[in-house]
Amino acid sequence: MKKMISDRVAETKPSITLAITAKAKEMVKSGEDVVGFGAGEPDFDTPEFIKEGAIQAIKDGHTKYTPATGILELRELICEKLKNDNGLSYTPDQILVNSGAKHSLSTAFQSILNEGDEVLVPVPYWVSYPEIVRIAGGIPVFVETKEEDDFKLTGEAFEKSITDKTKAIYINSPSNPVGAIYSIEELKVIADIAVKHQIYVVSDEIYEKLIYDGDEHVSIASLNEDIKKLTIVVNGMSKSHAMTGWRLGYTAANPEVAKAMGTIQGHAVSHPSSITQYAGIAALKCPECVLDGMLSEYDSRRKYCIERLDEIEELSYIYPKGAFYVFINVSWLFGKKYRGTLIKGSMDFANLILDNEKVALVPGVAFGADKFVRISYATSMEEIGKGIDRIEKFIKEVE
């Protein structure tokens, strides 16, 4: 019989993060007091001057098609940003503006993968990474990392996973869900292996600006010309500029890959919304206008979160150095019961705590790490306090 839906979709899982968030939103709608630790989204509003940029664009009639790769002025500003922040030299024809970083990733993989090519995905991974590869016809190959390495990929694990079909590897620093940051030395090891085997590095740098404790972000592409040629730098405005809904991401790549990506984008969506691109121009014209207030607030929340979690006996977590998540190990509760219900894994934990204590968090199984759950501290201090009180109460009832 003729298959009416593609095999690729059949193999693709819907996002667990979005499912939990939707369930929590439904509960809020029906009047329940849910603490939202689920969403990977800044709770700040988009800064006013960025909104003004978009409003002005509408008034000025910038409401028509733009070049498929994005408005030249925006691509020039992205080049300037990459130069100033990351020490990377690109020309505007190497930049592609996309509808969010998720779209950047999918366009990247559609441009480089042939059917059956393998892509290495260090575990834990951001939920969409394997599915984006599958949709593009590739095969995600999971690479185990260790808790004691903050779940960062080592050269040894990388090299062991390479086959003659390996086409690319994901690197995400700062990382979601862990909040880990790769040091320059760690990146050098990965870069050398990628160059030796001619493997693309898809470097997701979306949390670049959310770094604490004086740590610094290094783009793997900045290490040398060889790795730069193989790297597709992915970044965007969602997290750094509190612009999730605007859908603005971008990539920087070698001219051949950039051209291929432009061709795909031209046929898929033409280009991101012109209004959004003008908002991006306003944002990048004033890099110093955005972040400081948000960053110090995230940092205070992070410290408060850690302080409170430290008070809960037996609970351990990966110390978060970047992004806005804490990845908490709850595996010591598995095999025990909460009000008579057995907790078998992170999904049970997440469902039970949402239904009973009204705390929405994401089960680690969504990231390939079932021993953990992820909380997002992109919410108010008051909500963080309330949420951790409830987690503590939940844990006390487990027996």
Ligand SMILES: Cc1ncc(COP(=O)(O)O)c(C=O)c1O
């Ligand atoms: C690691 C990572 N990459 C990419 C994205 C996608 O960002 P965007 O909203 O720009 O599509 C997210 C969003 O949660 C993310 O966590």
